[in-house]
Amino acid sequence: MVSSTEQTSTSSETDATLDRWQSEEYKYGFYTDIETDSLPPGLSEDVVRLISAKKDEPDWLLQWRLKAYRHWLTMTEPTWQNVHYEPIDYQKIIYYSAPKQAKDRPQSLDDVDPKLLETYEKLGIPLQERAILAGVAVDAVFDSVSVATTFKEKLGELGIIFCPFSEAVHDHPELVQQYLGSVVPHNDNFFAALNSAVFSDGSFVYIPKGVKCPMDLSTYFRINAISTGQFERTLIVAEEGSTVSYLEGCTAPMRDEHQLHAAVVELIALDDATIKYSTIQNWYPGDKDGKGGIYNFVTKRAKCLGRNSHISWTQVETGAAITWKYPGCILIGDNSVGEFYSVALTNNHQQADTGTKMIHIGKNTRSNVVSKGISAGFGQNTYRGLIKITKSAHGARNYTQCDSMLIGDKCGAHTFPYIEVKNSTAQMEHEATTSKIGEDQLFYCNQRGISTEDAVSMIVNGFCKEVFRELPMEFAVEAQKLLEVSLEGSVG
């Protein structure tokens, strides 16, 4: 936090101070000057064809994209969500931008432009395999393309496929064709349809039968180019008895205009398979006055297809000007389990409308929802969740806990829980609390010598503990730090 004396310092110091201040506020806001291969702004059937051609895609995928595009044209942008923004001009967005590379696709890290490696180094994501913390394999997506995937060979020995989506289309077309759109259809919703038409890259993961993935897999998304939308698509398939833990992180440069990120994530778990999907979302949130920032309109859904399958979403949403996402689980297999753990923080003028959908279809299916919303500044935070128990879901159980915390008196917290029960054997529990970060709690901490800033992050971290403990260790630490940075200056 900057003190008032610094803000009013003489002009010679002001620039330097402001620079320092801004970079502290959002330290991933830099831009990498790199030559790109970009399409002009605008969207048409030709653009869809061009993207497909650039990726040298098979015809079935082009047809799928076109089907999505034509359907998208008939749709209108949703307005039911509790967020407000200026209309998006879809003709002003660049739908494809890729850093120019020596070869079309780098075969190893040695082929990757050093500037890109440097970028990821600066983001704290070293791509050099030997430097990677605790053996996490990383797929790095830069604007529209994947630039590097680490540990591929090692994973390959176990039959695990972890590669850029566009590579999977070429190397494993049968898997992609079988599962693409099987959880989130091309016409699912406005943003998912848009994504289906123009998606450029993303990650593909396939864990074969009985294999426990020996390391966390992660994708790091970076928006770099100006006026570019990012439309990635992630598909994870866990075969019978397999296990995988996957993490995604994201950042973008600081810019005055908004940028659109409309991703789709599909997860499929077969019998006895487990997928743990964790997100640390730190897109540029805009400045203190709400200028700029990413629109994060994302569709994430999982299918627990198999018996005893288990899918868990954990998300820490601290970035983006507007967040609109409801990672959900369709619980088809008997005894399958869906979980959703979320921390969403909105500070300054950020808005979030997020929650989950749990659709119970199989017998004895269980779902567990823990949502922690934190609002500070002028932030508006909405939890929206649907728990649906269909007729066939005998013995289904849901537990939902939905807590909101307010910091200051200009922010808001809203809760919209929807519950539909069509089977009388279901057991539902819903708990909700809203608390203001207590003056009493702050004073108590102060009285023990703890500064207000430290006290706020301590109290907020305590509030989020149930969610953080679901994250892999290193990421839990990162999430805590991120909350601290995001909360800076929220208490006067």
Place this chain on the structure above:
Amino acid sequence: MLQIRNLHVNVQGHKILKGLTLTINAGEVHSMMGPNGSGKSTLAQVLAGRDTYEVTEGEVFFEGRNLLELEPDERARAGVFLAFQYPVEIPGVGTAYFLRAAVNALRKHRGEEELDAVDFLEFVKEKMRLVDMDEQLLKRSVNEGFSGGEKKRGEIFQMAVLEPKFAILDETDSGLDIDALKIVADGVNSMRRTDRAFLVITHYQRLLNYIVPDFVHVLVDGRIVKSGGKELAMELEERGYAWADQSIRHAAAAS
């Protein structure tokens, strides 16, 4: 150590303290007694720096520094401790983590090296014995789900860990059974030192059987109406607060 001169305090426009003067020297234990609403807890909160209390007149010096100019956390780091009448719960924040942050804030302030988790645990174990606290308690969230007695003992335990120069006990005896009361008193007594002072705020004389004060003050309607030695507490117990108040009024009328 502490000089309070002519302190006037308002709470939401109501005058609560109306000219309180008190000097506490190092090594002394003072007891502040008085009926409900006399301003005892207000005094404790003002000394600790709660901002909902407005000081309209008077001054407070702590070791020569103007205490009223310091933020609550600065006062704490300067050595002022308040054992809360109603200790606050902080869900999800472990007691050990919380206390270590407090200890390290203090050590940093003094220019000492901060303690890591292992050193800290060694350090607090000894203090836990002092108030007969279960070690399991360190793992639980701050005051969450603690019984009334556990909370009060917890405050004394925190005091023992933080080793303040000046400690205020705000009705630490209320709601304690006799065994807990003894434990709390033993904790305080073991911390009495020539360079440390206590202000024990209580409604009842009972606690003062165990923590024997050097001075007893009677606070009525925002003013100290009577001061004396430990025997004053006994007299109050027999005659009630009205007696202390009236004896002052009579004296004023006679002069």
